[in-house]
Amino acid sequence: LLQGGLGWQSRLLGPACASVLAVDVLTADGEIIHADEHENSDLYWAARGSGPGFFGIVMRFHLRTHPRPPVTMASVQVFPLEVYEEVLTWAIETGPDLDPRVEILFVATNPRLEDGSTAPGPTAIQIIACAMADTEAEARDILSALDTNPVFDTAVTRTTFPATMDQMYAAVDALEPSGHRWLADNMWTDAGADVLVPQLRELFTTVPNDISHVLWYPWRDHPIDAAFSNTGRSYIAAYAGWDDPAQDAAYVGWVTGQMRRLEPLSKGIQLGDENLVNRPWRYLAEDNERRLEELREQYDPDGRFFGYLGL
Ligand SMILES: Cc1cc2nc3c(=O)[nH]c(=O)nc-3n(C[C@H](O)[C@H](O)[C@H](O)COP(=O)(O)OP(=O)(O)OC[C@H]3O[C@@H](n4cnc5c(N)ncnc54)[C@H](O)[C@@H]3O)c2cc1C
Structure with missing residues (x-):
């Protein structure tokens, strides 16, 4: 809900954060405030898409629900x-x-x-x-x-x-079975098949074992007035799963190295599968990122909350 939220029906309904109607937030100065479209609307804007970099604790989400198709x-x-x-x-x-x-x-x-x-x-x-x-x-x-x-x-x-x-x-x-070590990384891109198919071949054909995988997912744009931004026509994510800590470097290297190679095609990343520690990369549209950092300064001037790792 905070970072966007992609899942079943997201192509129809938008990211999960598009169905957040309001949030009750515990702020850095210890107040609990309600934020929605009309009241504290800048905090409401920030709470939909900032993910792990949000500068408050959401005490309650108020959600729009949708009928489940039969x-x-x-x-x-x-x-x-x-x-x-x-x-x-x-x-x-x-x-x-x-x-x-x-x-x-x-x-x-x-x-x-x-x-x-x-x-x-x-x-x-x-x-x-x-x-x-x-x-x-x-x-x-x-x-x-x-x-x-x-x-x-x-x-x-x-x-x-x-x-x-x-x-x-x-x-x-x-x-994505539990009980393994995992690392993900990802990108949004608008590149067409003529560019992506040859460029993605190495990533898709070097998946290192039977739990690691790579996915491609088509997105439908749902512009919303919120921090969530920077999506593209295609979403590509690589997930490495392994067991032996001695192999960390190899698996981290595969995911991070492949995504670094593809950076020229990337509009940015999705915070749900981020790899900011190893590969800091743009996670919001430039204007949104600037506005979010201004709001952070306003709501959490002493930096009581952690921002984004690695940035
Ligand atoms: C294997 C795997 C598959 C995934 N697949 C998808 C997918 O298909 N679609 C998708 O959208 N995402 C996906 N994700 C990302 C996933 O949605 C996020 O990891 C998830 O949103 C984290 O939620 P959590 O409740 O586990 O939060 P946590 O891991 O507990 O927290 C995530 C961040 O939010 C902060 N946080 C938690 N609660 C609050 C709160 N109340 N107020 C303020 N900040 C808070 C935490 O401090 C932390 O920085 C996947 C992740 C993994 C590991």
Whole structure:
């Protein structure tokens, strides 16, 4: 809620912070104040997008809730790495214009197939999509856009099924299991497929083990008058997961080095998957960052709260 919040239905409803109607904040001088569009509106502006750099403690979020669509259909497709170029080109060209009720993730990983085996190659390309709608027919219709993938027939596995929220959460947990060491880094970009597909090849094809992964996600712009800003047409994130602390340097180096290589394409980063300690990079639009720092000075002149790590 503080850093933005990207998840199911975000392409339709915007980041989670767009549904924050008000916050009750404990400020640096020990007061609890209510902030919304009309009252303390600058604090309300800052609380939506500043994430771990917010200069107050939110005691209560007041949220706009949304009706949950009755049907959720999930679709999982796994492609061999050989068709990386075709699948990613298609995804980048069509993804941002997909029906807003569909969420689609394009993941480079070593997914487990239904029979328990691992997909071929050092990594495979997995498309995980879900559509929320009023009826199953409508959800299937929305997901049928995935069939326009020109190498659809090369899928190693392809399945579409009605999913419960428990199954959806379990699928996300399976992607990022607990009990490991993790490092993420990310970027927003407006670059087109002609630039991204060749530039991302090294990142997508060097995923170091079967829990690490890379994802690409199409975004629909939802401009809001809040600190949250700086998004792009595509979101790209790399997640390294490992166990042995002796290997920290190698995994941190893979994530950080790959994202540093891609910096020329990057508009900025998302605070949810930030790597500011190793790679400080722009996390808000320039004007928003300036305004946030002015408000920090006003609300927390003695620096009682930590700001952003590494900056
Ligand atoms: C594996 C993984 C996957 C993720 N996937 C997604 C995703 O799909 N979409 C997405 O949007 N994000 C994602 N994130 C980021 C995640 O949303 C953030 O880590 C999350 O918002 C942190 O919430 P928390 O409650 O765990 O906060 P904490 O880790 O407890 O806190 C995060 C920061 O907020 C501050 N904070 C906490 N509570 C308050 C408060 N009440 N008032 C003021 N400051 C406070 C803390 O001091 C800290 O700086 C992912 C993170 C991980 C590790």
